[in-house]
Amino acid sequence: MTPVSLGEKLHAEVPLSFEDGVALFREPDLLKLGGFANQVRERLCGDRTTFNRNLHINPTNLCVAGCKLCSFSRRSPEQPGALTLSLAQAWDKLKARLDAGDPVTEVHVVGGLSDSLPFDYYIDLLAGLKQLQSTLHIKAFSAVEIFHFHKLFQLEVREVLQRLRTAGLDSLPGGGAEIFAPRVRQRICPNKCSAEEWLDVHRTAHQMGLRSNCTMLYGTIETIEERVDHLLRLRALQDETGGFQAFIPLAFHPENNALSHLPAPTAADDLRVCAVARLLLHNIPHVKAYWVSLGIKTAQTAQWFGADDLDGTVQEEKIYHLAGSDTPQALAPAEIVRLIRAAGRTPVERDTLYQVVAEGEALERRTV
């Protein structure tokens, strides 16, 4: 018998349809939605919540895209707040963490779309980071940046990825997807690459054996149908390549940008997106509650609404903080472990590829 109700579909592990997704977003009972998402979360990941020790480096905020949603970018070096790190400054950020004895396992590198930095800057940046610690995982450059390099430096996307990989690139972050619907992209980020181009960069990376994450920015002007369309396009690419590791819902923060008149998403919105994503994206192993975006308390709660990962210690996040995020700049591992335990989950430190770094007593010792 073909499952008809949502509960039956979930029980039979049948992929949910577009109509199911819309109905889930419209479900007024948030606890019911959370309960469904939690079933899937526990089936996939048990009671574990993972995190990692990472460092964010934003090499430049000079950007030609001019997205209305962004509080981070600057158009020219003369603008207040404009920033481009020298290679030495960027490397020093990692060096400082390593010198302090912090066993950081990942560096997350994303920046603006500069039209003045040469490709060698990015190559040398990665090579220098890798040289500081060869076991370090470098997750760098969103698909939007990769596509920008392709256009600016007249290299095929595959060639861009190959050269960066040779320099030390290990995987791609998931940013820049925003909302795939052309109507929304045209209004909030008209100069960014298209949905097809974003997806194609990830497709190429996956074909080369690189893993990546994927995201959705919600809370601007998108409709529920556009959210569902976005999620299903991610799911379709995952069916094709299997290269996405985690989906990260990104809440829009309205301060200091051209969309400041919009209200920020509420916590109910945050948990709803998290839960619906967990239910629709049955083929993506992890859903991340990015605490910088959601706030610590909502991220903690999201562990019962489909999320099984809290991202990492982060340190020096700039993009969301310039948009008004009032979370700390970093969380100590002990603090993340406490957050996870207080939610009744079991903390596990992972690496970027979701391999276990430490759990149980080993995590206790490492956290102390």
Next chain:
Amino acid sequence: MSAGVAAASQSLDLFSLGRAAQAAARDATGGRGVFACWRRLLPTGLWQGPASAVSAFVEEMDLVVLGGLSATRAAGANTFVATSIPMLIEATHCGMRGLLRLPLTPDESVQQQKRRLDVLADQVREGLVLDGVIPTPEEECMGIPTLLFVARCRLALASVPHVLVDLDRLGPKLGQLALGFGADELCGPVVVERALRLGDNAGSRAITRAEAAQLLRGAGLRAFERVAGGALEEFTP
């Protein structure tokens, strides 16, 4: 108990407790969520918040320096936020709306929490006048423990009309989630119009009436505003 089973039982607790508390709140309020514009009588004797605010409250901890209940009544306070039962009784005898803060401490077990709430429920049954409780995390508040405590408050104190969300303490995000776990009223800085977040107002967490109503509606409640005299009016933007 295996990790999987432990997770399942936690899950059952969170969702079943949340559901039960929602149902209890619906029974108590008919699905209404309430907000009001608030102002607070500070220890300095000055008011914080708009002069037109309907809920003019004083905290028990500020009472001595303010000269006692009569002085605060004379200054215009109509709501008393108590931390002790004797002062709550005294305030309600003076005709003030009596609310009681219920602290949430990380070292208290669930059993201890329940016992504490049961004792209070007994006092209410025996005639203690209490219009609402305010679950109040004492240290930095965490999401899940706060929500569970809110739910336990609602379930244990069925005859107390309101479980309030302290917006100042919880913030609007966790505050809204608490509305899905049995809370039904927002307390804290709700204003008619937001002042620019500049100067002394830079760190203000005040939300507007429309935002308060949005929080209530987003939690599935009908938004009502407490107006002069304590009456409730459905809010239409």
